Amino acid sequence: MAKVNLGSGIVNFPMPVAVIGSTVAGKANFMTAAWVSMVSYSPAKLAVTLGNHHHTNKGIKENETFSVCFPSTEHMKIVDLAGLVSGEKVDKSTYFTVFYGQSDTAPLIEEFSLSVECKLDKIVESGKNEIFIGDIVGIHADEKVIVNGKIDLDQLNPLLLGQMTTEYRSLGNKIGQAWKIGRE
Amino acid sequence: MAKVNLGSGIVNFPMPVAVIGSTVAGKANFMTAAWVSMVSYSPAKLAVTLGNHHHTNKGIKENETFSVCFPSTEHMKIVDLAGLVSGEKVDKSTYFTVFYGQSDTAPLIEEFSLSVECKLDKIVESGKNEIFIGDIVGIHADEKVIVNGKIDLDQLNPLLLGQMTTEYRSLGNKIGQAWKIGRE
Numbered sequence: 494m495a496k497v498n499l500g501s502g503i504v505n506f507p508m509p510v511a512v513i514g515s516t517v518a519g520k521a522n523f524m525t526a527a528w529v530s531m532v533s534y535s536p537a538k539l540a541v542t543l544g545n546h547h548h549t550n551k552g553i554k555e556n557e558t559f560s561v562c563f564p565s566t567e568h569m570k571i572v573d574l575a576g577l578v579s580g581e582k583v584d585k586s587t588y589f590t591v592f593y594g595q596s597d598t599a600p601l602i603e604e605f606s607l608s609v610e611c612k613l614d615k616i617v618e619s620g621k622n623e624i625f626i627g628d629i630v631g632i633h634a635d636e637k638v639i640v641n642g643k644i645d646l647d648q649l650n651p652l653l654l655g656q657m658t659t660e661y662r663s664l665g666n667k668i669g670q671a672w673k674i675g676r677e
Numbered sequence: 678m679a680k681v682n683l684g685s686g687i688v689n690f691p692m693p694v695a696v697i698g699s700t701v702a703g704k705a706n707f708m709t710a711a712w713v714s715m716v717s718y719s720p721a722k723l724a725v726t727l728g729n730h731h732h733t734n735k736g737i738k739e740n741e742t743f744s745v746c747f748p749s750t751e752h753m754k755i756v757d758l759a760g761l762v763s764g765e766k767v768d769k770s771t772y773f774t775v776f777y778g779q780s781d782t783a784p785l786i787e788e789f790s791l792s793v794e795c796k797l798d799k800i801v802e803s804g805k806n807e808i809f810i811g812d813i814v815g816i817h818a819d820e821k822v823i824v825n826g827k828i829d830l831d832q833l834n835p836l837l838l839g840q841m842t843t844e845y846r847s848l849g850n851k852i853g854q855a856w857k858i859g860r861e
Contacts, residue, residue, distance in 0.1 A: 495819070495820045496776070496787075496817050496818065496819060496820075497817070497818055497820055497823055498778065498815050498816065498817050499816040499817075499818060499823070499826075499828075500815065500816065501721045501812075501813045501814060501815070501816070502721050502816065503715055503718065503721055504721075504723060504745075504747075504791075504793055504813065504816060504828075505827060505828035505830065505833075506693045506695075506713070506747055506791070506828075506833075506835060507691070507693055507830065507835055507837060508693070508714075508715075509690045509691055509692070511690075528714045528715045528716060529690070529714060530692075530712045530713060530714035530724065530726060531687055531688065531692075531712045531726065531840075532712060532726045532803045532806060532808055533726075533803040533804030533805070533806045534687065534728065534804065534805060534806060535804060535805060536685065536804055537685045537686050537687060537688075538803055538804060539688060540714065540724075540726075540803075540808075542714060542715065542716045542717075542724075544718065561688075563688075563690050569852065569853050569858060570853075570858055570859055570861065571859070572859070573853070573855060573857070573858045573859030573860075574859030574860070575859070576855075576856070576859070577856060577859050577860065592680070594682065607688070607690070609688055614803075617801050617808075617810075619716045619717040619724075619798075619810060620718065620719060620720055620722060621717070621719065622716060622717045622718060624724075624801075626801075626803060628685075629685045629686065629688065630685060631682050631683075631684065631685070632682065632683040632684065632686065632688060633680050633681070633682050633683075634680065634681055634683060635679070635680060635681075636679045636680075636681055639681055639683070642683075643689060643841045643842055644683075644688075644689035644690075644841065644842075645842070646689065646691065646839045646842060646844070646846065649689075649690075651690060651691055653691060653837075653848065653849070654855055655830045655851075655855075656715075656855075657827045657828065658827055658828075658829070658830060659854055659855040659856055659857070660830070660851045660853070660854060660855060661851070661852050661853040661854070661855055661858070662830065662848055662849050662850065662851055662852065663849030663850055663852050664691050664837065664846055664848070664849050665837070665846050665847030665849040666846065666847055667839075667844045667845070667846055668750055668753065668845050668846065668847055669753050669754075669757070669844070669845040670843055670844060670845070671757060671760075671838055671840075671843045671844060671845055672757065672760070672761060673757070673843070674753060674754055674757045674845070675754055675755070675756070675757030675758030675759070675761050676757075676758070676761065677754065
């Protein structure tokens with residue numbers, strides 16, 4: 494198969510969409526992000542990478558807490574809007590109904606079935622971006638998405654992003670069992 | 678809706694599956710990983726987080742290069758196997774047909790439609806894991822998956838993972854346009 498080298502740039506793999514919650518100047522703020530990854534198994538840590546100019550970054554640095562909240566496909570429009578407007582100009586505190594876990598500065602989203610509360614571990618500079626690494630202190634989920642003690646992906650119905658093709662995607666079907674099918 | 682706090686741990690959001698290529702002691706080696714995220718826009722950087730005990734880590738440190746290769750659903754079995762066995766015990770150099778970009782130490786995978794060549798920028802310690810941040814020096818794709826100069830996700834047909842539920846998933850349908858539908 495003929496290969497083409499597209500050079501450097503953003504890679505168009507499917508990314509999980511999340512809404513990052515923070516408290517900036519005493520008010521809940523939200524922004525949409527898709528550069529999210531687990532970065533430690535034990536203790537469990539989650540990383541989110543944001544442009545260093547965002548309003549959210551100030552709040553995370555001030556309070557050393559943030560949330561990573563996972564929407565379902567039904568929340569696509571409000572999630573997209575939360576990524577289009579800056580908390581510096583628009584009050585996004587009313588976009589979602591808020592609840593809290595251990596801290597009162599990591600706003601969790603009532604409407605979403607899965608919200609993760611993080612305590613800031615460290616910040617890593619990466620070009621014009623900042624990687625916020627957080628210790629996971631609570632995984633808050635709706636009862637309806639928990640099956641056998643785990644988050645069920647069909648019930649969660651998560652939202653995915655193709656960044657270069659600017660498209661939202663749903664998650665497809667289960668096609669095999671991991672850590673097993675390779676043995677067959 | 679009643680919320681349940683599952684405490685700390687790995688979050689079961691959909692993760693992109695990738696095969697990380699490296700050269701260890703002069704031989705191509707591969708391992709499967711799903712903790713992958715873009716971490717810089719310009720210059721473009723990709724991060725992959727691995728347990729610090731892996732054979733792959735030695736090769737990345739030795740050569741300061743690695744690849745992040747994205748399989749399609751059809752490659753599920755060999756990709757799963759590459760995650761089940763260690764390069765310390767098994768020669769995985771023959772699992773895939775290899776080609777190279779700028780360096781001869783970041784093996785790219787001929788059978789996959791999308792392979793990204795990275796030059797190591799830095800390593801960040803994170804618990805018992807290491808975050809390898811790489812500058813993207815080449816995005817190598819099959820002609821057939823490039824539509825209007827971009828990687829087409831339907832053509833790529835990427836593989837996703839639900840880690841806690843140990844399941845592979847396909848990508849679902851396009852359901853909306855990002856950076857636009859929120860304005861409607």
